[in-house]
Amino acid sequence: MSTEPFERLLWQQLAARGAVQGEFTPALRMPWPIRLLMGAAGWLGALFAQLFLLGSVFAVTRGNGPAIAITGLLMIGAAILMYRTTSQDSARIALGQFALAASLGGQGMVIVGVGESLGIDRLSQTAVFWLGVTALEAVLFVIVPNRLHRFVAVTGGWSAATIALYIALGGSMRNPFLMMPLTVGLLGVLAMAAVMVFVLNEARIAARGTHALWEPAADATLVFGLSSALIITGTALPSEFLFDGIRHLQTPGNWVPGVLVGVCLVGFAQIEGARIRCDAGIRIGLMVLAVAFSGLMVMAPAVTAGVLALAMALRRASLPWIGLAIAAILLGFIWYYSTLQWTLLVKSVTLAAAGVLLLAARLALTRMPRKEAIA
Known part of the structure; x- marks a missing residue:
């Protein structure tokens, strides 16, 4: 679906306010099938190139950790140069995907090379090693000027930090x-x-001109946060058929994430209420609804996290975030309802009460004064 009519309407509204000047110029976008084919071509080319390179390197430097790590750094450097190369749109798509594959392969070679040098079996069991991986991803996030690469780097950084914390806690x-x-x-x-x-x-980030840097980090962080909430919601699933010695995964403290996500939801509701100048009664009502809903879904933090993500997505009018939030809410409810350690009566009462709270929230929102609020 073309977004040009909406962009033209937005431009006209901004021009009426005096925020922009001149005529609207529609952006030229390449059709998605062509972008898909060019991206696939980039990955295919990178696959063959890296198979040849990796085969050559490991054949010559087998067991030589420093040589493998240096080769990986060279691959990362080549990827950075490719990202900074300007060309036509079609070539840029293929080159960008080639660079992403080269960077991921280079990162893997650096990690393997360092592990070969210091003892991969012993090193991978230490938090310092995974903190080093996190630091590597943070550096690449800053120096590689590509949105998708930054998204992947932040995702890898969060994953490595999770492993480091797990090991550090014993x-x-x-x-x-x-x-x-x-x-x-x-x-x-x-x-x-x-x-x-x-x-x-x-708004402040955009005014400083760093929005392009931090937006992909926010996207990846949101995906990680929602995925983590789904994992915690799913740890109560019966899995004795898959894992020996683990029955229903009764993890201690599994209510803590739900409580903390609820605190975030309550805080965001209050901040948004103050931003759009709601009266005190409405703000108190929103706080009561957020506290009650978070308490009901304390064992299903994915639902609370999804509601928080939906509120943030609506504030910034982001369709991808809205899709992620709705998916998290639906999967969270389904996963919670699939658990067997709760009785059907408890789950039914919880879901029915959550539905009543949502209807109450809708009623409260429809009674709010309709006025434009500018942050």
Whole structure:
């Protein structure tokens, strides 16, 4: 669906306010099938190039960790140069995907090379190693000027930080699920809080000219936060058929992430109420609704995180964020309803009460004064 009519209407509204000048010029966009084919061509070319390169390097430098790491750094450097190369749109798409594949391969070679040098079996069991991976992803996030690469780097950084925290807290691979509320859950809450900070300060970030830098980080952080909430919601699934010695994954403290995500939801509701100048009664009502809903869904933090993501998405009018939020809410409800440690009566009452609260929230929102609020 073309967005040109909406862009033209927005331009006319901004021009009427005096915010922009001149005639609207529609942006030329390449059809998505062509972009898909060019991206696939880039990955295919990168696959063959890296198979040849990796085969040559590992054949010559087998067991030579420093040589493997240096080759990986050279691949990352080549990827950065490709990202900074300007060309036509079709070539830029293919070159960008080639560069992404080269960068990911280079990162893997750096990690393997360092591990070969210091003992990969021993090193991978330390938090310092995974913190180093996090630092590598942070550096690449800053120096590589590409939105998709920054998204991947932030995702990798959050994942490596999760493993580092798990090891630092004394977790073992024998039973990693017992540590999930303190690792995946807490970092997921931290991620949702970071996204909330971005949304609340997005106007200032754009005014400083750093929006292109931090927006992909916010996208990746939101995906990580929602995924973490889904994982915590799903740790109660019966899995004794898949994992020996683990029955229903009764993880200690699995209520903590739900409580903390609820705190974020209450805080965001209050901040938004103040921003759009709601009266005190409406703000108190929103706070009561947010507290009650978070309390009901404390064992399904994915639903609360999805509602928070939906509120943030509506503030910044982001369709991709709205899709992610709705998917998290639906999957969170489905996953919660699929658990077996709760009775059907408890789940039915919880879901019915959540529905009543949502209807009450809708009634409260329809009674709010309709006026434009500019942040």
